[in-house]
Amino acid sequence: MNNHEIDYKLYGDDMQFVEVELDPDETVIAEAGSLMMMDEHIKMETVFGDGSGAEKGGLMGKLLGAGKRVITGESLFMTTFTNQGQGKKHVYFAAPYPGKIIPMDLSELDGKLVCQKDAFLAAAKGVAVGVEFQKKVGAGFFGGEGFIMQKLEGDGMAFIHAGGTMHKMDLQPGETLRVDTGCLVAMTRDVDYNVEFVGGIKTAMFGGEGLFFATLRGPGTVWVQSLPFSRLASRVFAAAPQGGGKDKGEGGVAGLFDLFGGDR
Incomplete structure (x- = not known):
């Protein structure tokens, strides 16, 4: 094993957190802001890049690795x-x-996800x-979630x-699955991926499902989620009162703020 061997335990059902058990001198890396709590004698340190030690070429290698993380919308630091x-x-660490929260043993996934x-x-x-750059031009321009994706190697x-409920599907050679890009x-690594137009002007304009979907072709394994955060956020925004109204009869976000804050 080149990576540190860690044990873990998941807690909860829909609002999960994961407990990672570390032996002396073992290390786990995480995205900024995901920490929930930790025991004493755990040293927390912010590092440039992904903390894997895989960056080559000194400072320039680290800058390149960190720059790739910025492309995916993540922080320069881990x-x-x-x-x-x-x-x-x-x-x-909390969701x-x-x-x-889905545990992935990369040694069982041919070293890449x-x-x-x-x-992550x-x-x-x-x-x-x-960063995983998709080779298909269609995926690059229209994928939304698709063209620039993360790759985990080790x-x-x-x-x-994953948001909502997660579902795992094993695709046979040549088997095709069409998925909403956000799901x-x-x-x-073996799954062939592209983004296609839904077709039909009326379907595209009035279908309510977006203009594009991901086409996944086996062999390989795919994980999909029932509630992408972007979908949840759009529904919350749509339900929020517009124009800053504070009608007590209103539901949505304003009513929630009044519930906790109240008028004094």
């Missing part, structure tokens, strides 16, 4: 958590919104978090997050 005490210690740009939560030290454990969470 956070590492290292057990510097005696005995086993624990670090806990950013309702859904499922391609996932949506905001799906945490991983054992040594897992490289990079042979250790990684944890990704695609992750796929193995």
Whole structure:
């Protein structure tokens, strides 16, 4: 194993968090803002890039690796958590919104997983978090979630997050699945991926499902989510009162603020 070997335990159902168990000198890397709590004698450190040590070429290599992370909309920095005490210690990471945390053993996935740009939560030290550029031009211009995706490479454990309910599908050679671009969470390296127009002017304009969908062709494994965060956010925004009204009879976000804040 080139990556650190970590043990874990998942808690909860729809609002999950993961407990990562670290032996002395073991390290886990995570996205900034995902920490929930940690034991004493855990050293937390912010590092440039993905913390995997895979960047080559000194400073320029690190700058290139960090720049790729910026392309996916992530931070230039990652956070590492290292057990510097005696005995086993624990670090806990929480999901950013309702859904499922999915443990992925990269050693069982041929060393690589391609996932949506905001799906990564945490991983054992040594897992490289990079950028996967799709070769298809259609995917690049119209994919939304598709053209620039993250790739996780290594042979250790990684944890990704999906909104709502997660469903895993094994595609046979030549088998095709059409998925809303926002519902695609992750796929193995052998899955052929492209983005296609839904067809039909009336369907595109009035169908309410977006203009494009992802076409996934096997062999390989695909993970999809029932509630992309973008869909949840759009519904919350649509339900929010417009114009700053504070009618007590209104539902939505304004009513929620009044419930907790009240008028004094």
